[in-house]
Amino acid sequence: MNSLVQSAEEKFLRKKFSGYYGTSAVAVRGLEKREFGFGGWEKKIEFRHIAFRNESELRARLVAEAPLYISHSVAYYEFPDARPMPRKNWLGSDLIFDLDTDGSACNHVCGKFTCQKCLDAVKADAIKLIEEFLLPDFGFSKSELAVNFSGSRGYHVHVVSDAIYDLDREARREIADYVSGTGLSFERLFWNEGKKFFGPSPSQGGFGGKFARAFLAKLSDDAFALSIARKLKKPEEREKLRGAIEKGNWDNIGITNREKKLSEKFEEMKLTMAGRIDANVTADTSKLIRMPDSIHGGSGFAAKRLPTPDAIAGFEPMRSAPVFGSAPLRVKATEAVPALNIRDFSFGPFGAGEVRELPEACAIYLLCKKAAVLA
Numbered sequence: 001m002n003s004l005v006q007s008a009e010e011k012f013l014r015k016k017f018s019g020y021y022g023t024s025a026v027a028v029r030g031l032e033k034r035e036f037g038f039g040g041w042e043k044k045i046e047f048r049h050i051a052f053r054n055e056s057e058l059r060a061r062l063v064a065e066a067p068l069y070i071s072h073s074v075a076y077y078e079f080p081d082a083r084p085m086p087r088k089n090w091l092g093s094d095l096i097f098d099l100d101t102d103g104s105a106c107n108h109v110c111g112k113f114t115c116q117k118c119l120d121a122v123k124a125d126a127i128k129l130i131e132e133f134l135l136p137d138f139g140f141s142k143s144e145l146a147v148n149f150s151g152s153r154g155y156h157v158h159v160v161s162d163a164i165y166d167l168d169r170e171a172r173r174e175i176a177d178y179v180s181g182t183g184l185s186f187e188r189l190f191w192n193e194g195k196k197f198f199g200p201s202p203s204q205g206g207f208g209g210k211f212a213r214a215f216l217a218k219l220s221d222d223a224f225a226l227s228i229a230r231k232l233k234k235p236e237e238r239e240k241l242r243g244a245i246e247k248g249n250w251d252n253i254g255i256t257n258r259e260k261k262l263s264e265k266f267e268e269m270k271l272t273m274a275g276r277i278d279a280n281v282t283a284d285t286s287k288l289i290r291m292p293d294s295i296h297g298g299s300g301f302a303a304k305r306l307p308t309p310d311a312i313a314g315f316e317p318m319r320s321a322p323v324f325g326s327a328p329l330r331v332k333a334t335e336a337v338p339a340l341n342i343r344d345f346s347f348g349p350f351g352a353g354e355v356r357e358l359p360e361a362c363a364i365y366l367l368c369k370k371a372a373v374l375a
């Protein structure tokens with residue numbers, strides 16, 4: 001399976017990857033307590049249960065073997081290379097949120113060549129997770145969050161904190177369920193007591209407060225306001241409603257079909273992260289996840305670690321994540337290549353069988369995508 005049958009492309013990529021690991025920093029928090037996994041051309045994890053005592057040992061192995069994918073455990077273990085799993089003696093784990101584009105942002109199938117629209121959408125999801133959930137609802141501080149690009153089409157948010165270190169799978173599943181809004185319903189935010197109707201105030205925590213704040217923000221939008229009641233065309237009526245909701249008063253607000261309309265708005269607003277995070281990853285205390293700053297073998301891009309959580313807003317993966325540069329490399333497309341923009345280079349579209357001399361960053365991207373061969 002391994003070295004004996006390496007294709008010319010795999011050999012070439014491993015040589016390039018080795019060069020990268022020879023010159024770039026590999027910093028992993030709690031490195032000696034992590035389990036590592038390596039992958040190759042066929043599988044993202046071919047070998048696991050690997051451990052290192054320090055950074056120079058890890059780097060030496062990366063330079064020598066140049067795996068196409070490098071993952072490490074979200075867990076910290078006393079004996080990370082022991083097997084079976086229970087013998088590792090689990091000590092704790094980071095809390096991980098894995099966000100990936102599902103290709104729904106672009107209304108077509110962007111396939112293996114992830115499009116800019118989908119990358120922008122998943123970036124917005126990651127910002128929403130951080131700013132609307134992790135910071136306000138869970139009270140994590142920015143210094144407890146480490147964000148990195150996945151190297152392919154998403155982001156990983158690592159929470160590194162004593163507060164979550166020894167949470168078990170069930171507790172992590174509950175966190176994922178809360179963020180995804182699993183089991184959340186309109187009836188839990190609004191309720192009747194006798195003839196009185198109660199709802200959330202904007203200063204309230206959780207989804208109630210999120211709804212009230214989102215509702216108030218949307219009231220400035222004419223189409224939204226008119227879809228609730230015609231009379232909200234008048235600014236003074238809108239102000240009246242705004243004032244009531246700011247106090248958490250949803251009763252006697254003079255809107256016909258109040259409950260039906262509010263519950264429709266609640267559905268429309270999509271306040272949860274449903275379908276945006278992979279709950280199984282968050283719940284898994286022994287998951288192997290892409291090593292930050294390692295190269296993703298499916299793109300030739302780094303799983304780039306962002307200096308701060310705020311840096312994600314200005315981060316452009318197609319520009320900043322490619323590892324390789326502008327040296328020319330000839331490749332032959334083995335399938336249709338769309339118009340792409342990598343670093344500062346625009347190329348494509350061109351068809352299967354066409355040969356192009358491209359900057360290495362672009363050519364290696366196509367080789368990693370298995371959409372081209374060396375020519």
Ligand SMILES: [Zn+2]
Pocket residue numbers: 103104105106107108109110114115116117118
């Ligand atoms: Zn897309």
